[in-house]
Amino acid sequence: DGGITQSPKYLFRKEGQNVTLSCEQNLNHDAMYWYRQDPGQGLRLIYYSQIVNDFQKGDIAEGYSVSREKKESFPLTVTSAQKNPTAFYLCASSTGGGTAGETQYFGPGTRLLVL
């Protein structure tokens, strides 16, 4: 099956702890994205990557970090600097054509809760 997988489905973070959310895709897409969704709010972009070994900050990057060492993987680390991490995190990918008209394919999401 082709698609995007995210793990875990639920993640609990203790105060001061860093946690990493996994995102893997087998769609051979160049571009990958991380979004945060809070109740009643739209998707807000955390980080995005257009190509391996390159990534850019989105609108709410503070307290988060990413890496893109492989085309198929784009893990997100929520650091202790993120003071309000409770949210639904969505990973997405696209072929990365910019103005060509790109569909984003989303994973099932990870819900992060603070203990």
Add this chain to the structure above:
Amino acid sequence: SQKIEQNSEALNIQEGKTATLTCNYTNYSPAYLQWYRQDPGRGPVFLLLIRENEKEKRKERLKVTFDTTLKQSLFHITASQPADSATYLCALPTSGTYKYIFGTGTRLKVLA
């Protein structure tokens, strides 16, 4: 800055009627616009893409219009069914980048 607005109030309609959802944008002239469906606790799923030179796009019971003068897109579901109940999001690519901005979504409930 670029903004998208969707009606944040839930839309309740009777089964069989046509649902119409609105997406307005400002400070921007996108090359295309997308609509996604999101069910509770799940990731959005792509539905339709309409380009700036297209006035209308159809897919089965779905129809999207794109008015670049009004800076507005309308999303219609005809002969609506309870299974159409979900949140519908519109999204625009930002110019010159691979970034997208999403609206807050409109929750649709189709009553049997």
